[in-house]
Amino acid sequence: MQKRTFGNSNLEVSAVGLGCMGMSFSYGPVADKQEMISLIREAVERGVTFFDTAEVYGPFTNEELVGEALAPFRAQVVIATKFGFKPASNGEARWSELDSRPEHIKQVAAGSLKRLKVDAIDLFYQHRVDPDVPIEDVAGAVKGLIQEGKVKHFGLSEAGVQTIRRAHAVQPVTAVQSEYALWWRNPEAEVLPTLEELGIGFVPYSPLGKGFLTGKISENTTFDSSDFRNTLPRFTPEARKANQALIDLLGQIAERKQATPAQIALAWLLVQKPWIVPIPGTTKLSRLEENIGAVAVELTSDALREIESAASQITVQGGSVPRTSRATDRSLSETNGCSGSSCWASYYLVDTNICLQPAPVDRNEAHMALHRARRLHVSSKEPLVLQGCV
Numbered sequence: 449m450q451k452r453t454f455g456n457s458n459l460e461v462s463a464v465g466l467g468c469m470g471m472s473f474s475y476g477p478v479a480d481k482q483e484m485i486s487l488i489r490e491a492v493e494r495g496v497t498f499f500d501t502a503e504v505y506g507p508f509t510n511e512e513l514v515g516e517a518l519a520p521f522r523a524q525v526v527i528a529t530k531f532g533f534k535p536a537s538n539g540e541a542r543w544s545e546l547d548s549r550p551e552h553i554k555q556v557a558a559g560s561l562k563r564l565k566v567d568a569i570d571l572f573y574q575h576r577v578d579p580d581v582p583i584e585d586v587a588g589a590v591k592g593l594i595q596e597g598k599v600k601h602f603g604l605s606e607a608g609v610q611t612i613r614r615a616h617a618v619q620p621v622t623a624v625q626s627e628y629a630l631w632w633r634n635p636e637a638e639v640l641p642t643l644e645e646l647g648i649g650f651v652p653y654s655p656l657g658k659g660f661l662t663g664k665i666s667e668n669t670t671f672d673s674s675d676f677r678n679t680l681p682r683f684t685p686e687a688r689k690a691n692q693a694l695i696d697l698l699g700q701i702a703e704r705k706q707a708t709p710a711q712i713a714l715a716w717l718l719v720q721k722p723w724i725v726p727i728p729g730t731t732k733l734s735r736l737e738e739n740i741g742a743v744a745v746e747l748t749s750d751a752l753r754e755i756e757s758a759a760s761q762i763t764v765q766g767g768s769v770p771r772t773s774r775a776t777d778r779s780l781s782e783t784n785g786c787s788g789s790s791c792w793a794s795y796y797l798v799d800t801n802i803c804l805q806p807a808p809v810d811r812n813e814a815h816m817a818l819h820r821a822r823r824l825h826v827s828s829k830e831p832l833v834l835q836g837c838v
């Protein structure tokens with residue numbers, strides 16, 4: 449398997465990694481632990497050296513799984529994990545509240561080290577920007593862990609460019625992880641140019657569009673009741689039907705290349721920058737093999753132009769985070785499930801990572817939400833971008 453290096457760092461990983469979240473979390477029933485241990489080890493046998501997990505996946509169980517599976521291969525692999533969530537105060541099993549206080553980061557690191565069965569965490573990301581904790585304090589806490597030898601590299605997930613710059617000034621950031629795929633291209637506007645300038649690597653998560661870009665999901669597909677895709681506006685049957693055009697495009701290119709849509713989706717990401725390393729997730733060996741096969745698919749500039757031009761004529765429908773999502777994320781607009789003329793307004797609070805809950809549904813509510821967002825903006829001194837969607 450080809451290797452890639454994250455920006456100016458010395459961290460080298462396989463060109464395609466393995467996202468392990470779905471083995472224990474989010475995508476329906478939890479997979480059999482022994483089978484997943486075998487799958488992770490099969491990935492190592494096939495040259496995958498980059499594995500992605502987080503404290504919150506489970507919580508805890510996904511880190512335990514990854515730690516157990518990779519224990520025999522410690523010297524060969526890079527394990528990335530994430531901090532920044534805490535148990536919900538309302539007792540919900542799913543953690544949704546943020547906590548990036550320095551003392552909490554240190555506690556999480558101690559727990560992750562144990563669960564991963566390692567002496568040092570290779571790459572430790574802040575999972576979501578915490579508006580209550582200055583990013584300098586977060587970077588300082590990770591810097592301290594690096595000085596103690598407990599962490600090797602610092603990462604951020606779903607951070608905006610101001611946060612990235614401020615964090616990087618305190619402790620060099622090795623990689624940023626955010627959603628990026630043919631149907632979600634927001635990082636191209638600001639994040640990727642900033643990473644290029646600063647010499648930081650990029651890890652696209654959900655690179656297969658949570659399965660949709662593989663062509664194996666149609667408007668008739670049903671998901672298990674515990675599968676979080678049931679809550680995503682982009683996965684309503686209507687949105688899936690509308691977005692089928694993108695899959696048709698991938699299918700046509702795949703056929704000509706004797707590849708699969710999933711491979712084209714991943715090859716497209718790989719060709720964007722040499723410091724991009726996607727982490728597709730799967731629970732199946734055949735799909736793992738298919739996904740890593742993307743490294744061998746070469747997209748000519750003609751094929752790329754064709755993808756760009758065809759994709760630019762397709763308007764992807766539906767947001768990609770849950771309507772009631774809290775404590776996430778890159779943009780407030782997504783919480784509206786905004787699709788064309790059907791919603792009033794959408795708000796981006798760049799870098800503050802606070803979602804509106806519930807998402808505004810009418811003009812008055814939207815104005816109130818904007819007012820609250822402005823107050824937050826003032827207090828956090830971050831740029832505010834308002835995007836109309838009417």
Ligand SMILES: NC(=O)c1ccc[n+]([C@@H]2O[C@H](COP(=O)([O-])OP(=O)(O)OC[C@H]3O[C@@H](n4cnc5c(N)ncnc54)[C@H](OP(=O)(O)O)[C@@H]3O)[C@@H](O)[C@H]2O)c1
Nearest residue numbers: 467468469500653654655656657658659662728729730731
């Ligand atoms: N930083 C963050 O906030 C964040 C957020 C989300 C995810 N992540 C990380 O990113 C990783 C990948 O993202 P993701 O799992 O959300 O999305 P993804 O990789 O885009 O898609 C995973 C889904 O695609 C299916 N799939 C995978 N390969 C396939 C293939 N070749 N053909 C057909 N279906 C295929 C999987 O099902 P099967 O298991 O049935 O194959 C699974 O349902 C996660 O595991 C996690 O580590 C990070």
